Amino acid sequence: MGWFKKDPLQIISFQSYGTDSHFFARGRTLEDESIDLESQKIWHLAVNTWKRFKTDEIRNVGVNIKLPNGKILKTTTDADGYFRVEANLKALEALTNEQGWLAYELSYDDVNIKRSIQNENRFPGELLIPADTAQFGVASDIDDTILQTGIVSLLKWRVIYNSIFKNAKNRTPLEGAADFYQQLHQGVSGENANPIFYVSHSPWNLYRYLEVFLKQNNFPKGPILLRSLSNFLRKKPEGEKPQKQKEILDLLKTYPKLPFILIGDSGEHDPDIYMEIAEEFPDRILAIYLRSVKHKKRMLRVKGLVENYKTTAFLMVESSKQAIAHAREQGFIK
CATH class of the missing domain: 2.60.40.10 (Immunoglobulins)
Incomplete structure (x- = not known):
C-alpha cells in the first residue's frame, strides 16, 4: 500500500x-x-x-x-x-x-x-583455489572446537544465551586455537598456504556472524560451510549422511591429491563422522584432533570408540598446546 x-x-x-x-x-x-x-x-x-x-x-x-x-x-x-x-x-x-x-x-x-x-x-x-604449495587441507568444526558455545550444556541453554546476548566480536575463541590454525595454514615451510575449511552444522543464517568472529580473532581466512535452516530443523531420513560429512566428502572429491586433517570436539557427532571418513579414505586423512568437552558420559563414549582405533592418528586434546606439539612431531608445522 x-x-x-x-x-x-x-x-x-x-x-x-x-x-x-x-x-x-x-x-x-x-x-x-x-x-x-x-x-x-x-x-x-x-x-x-x-x-x-x-x-x-x-x-x-x-x-x-x-x-x-x-x-x-x-x-x-x-x-x-x-x-x-x-x-x-x-x-x-x-x-x-x-x-x-x-x-x-x-x-x-x-x-x-x-x-x-x-x-x-x-x-x-x-x-x-588452494595453492600448489599446499601439503594438506584442514576441515574444522566450529562449535566448541574453536568457539565456546556450550553445546553440551543442559538443554543447550548456553548456546541459546551466547547466540542471542553476545555479538560476534565479544565471543570467546578457545585458547590457542587461532595460533594453532595459523600454524597449520603456514605449514612446515611457513609458506605452504594450506587451506582451512570451516565446516559446521550451524545454519547459513549465522554465516556473517561466524565470518566476523573468525576475522576478529585472527583465524586464517577460509570457506565457511554450513547448512540451510530447513535441513537443520527436519528429521534426517534413516541412512542419510550428516551434512557436515557430505561437505567433507565433497572436499575430498574436489581435491583428490590433497590429504586432510580433521578437527572437531567430542561433544556431538564429530568422532563418528570423522572415523567413518577415515575408514573410507585411510590414505587421505593424516590426523584427527578432537577437543575434549566437559561431559563425563560423552567423553566415556568417545574413549570407548577410539580405544583400539588404528586407522589414522587420533588425538584427544585438552588444549591447543597438545595439538600443536603433536602436529610438530608429525611434520605438519615447523
Missing part, C-alpha cells in the same frame, strides 16, 4: 572453493534487514538474532555471476532464496590474488530491480 518503506535487496555470497578448472559458488538472495554486528546493547542483540532467522528471502529470481575475465554464469534461486552454481571452466587460477582467492561479482538478472543499497545491483563474492 506504500505506507512502509521496503527494505533494500542484497545477495549474500558464501565464501566457497574450487580448482583451476572447477567453479563453485553459492549464496542467498534476501531483503537487507540492516543487522548491526557491532552493537552490544541487549535489545539490539535480541532484535538482530530475530532478524537472522526471520529472513525475507527473494524466491525464484535470476542471479548473474560475473568473473574477472568477463565470463557470466547464470542461475536461479530456490524457494528459500538459495542458489548454487557449479561450472567446468579453464584457467581460473590465473584470476586469483596472491592468497588464492578469486573475486567475482553478483547481480540480479532483472535490470529493473532498484531496491539494492544505493540502487546498485552489484554484490561481491569470492572462492578459494
